[in-house]
Amino acid sequence: MTGPGESSAETLLARPGVQRVPSDKLELFQLRNFVSPSLCETLIDLIEKDRRPSTLADAGDDRYFRTSETCDLEPEEPAVREMEALFSALNGIDPTHGEPLQGQRYDVGQEFKPHCDYFNRDGQDWDKYCSVAGQRTWTFMVYLNDVEAGGATRFKAIKKNFQPETGKLVCWNNMRPDGSENPNTIHHGMKVRRGVKYVITKWYRERPWGW
């Protein structure tokens, strides 16, 4: 049974070009050329306009955990609307369960250390971030550009790296089939070695986000 805040392997694989990473440890997919180069460029321009240093839930005192810059992309922007439409056509998730689209920019040496996207139910931030919309279910992430060197996303549990590539989507289920959080989804946005890396991330929740 799939909830309104969830996608499924069946839904995603119905789209030509979607590839599932063969593993029984997690549900993980990629789709090359999901987003056109021109839409990627427009989104990069929006990120450049609005970027600010990233913040993080439960970051502790590790200031270097997530060193990239983040921005919440304005839902009214035509490019953001277009992006949202692409996501909902692909994943079948009720858009009301989506968080606002986030953009991220990594300069040389910046990274997002290994982490999971779901929230820790015992953490001090659970109530603050999850009391309304519940846990994060699925993550959809798109690379907006090719990076000269570095910047791959690594899933250590299955020794799989994704290289940034303009318009490439990577998405995964943060949950196991029984609804528990899946630690095999831990991933690392590795350091950019040369160039700048831009991504957008769309997270979904168990319950409506309350837009």
Ligand SMILES: O=C(O)CCC(=O)C(=O)O
């Ligand atoms: O930039 C990446 O490769 C990973 C980004 C990420 O993990 C996130 O935004 O949650």
Ligand SMILES: [Fe+2]
């Ligand atoms: Fe992440």
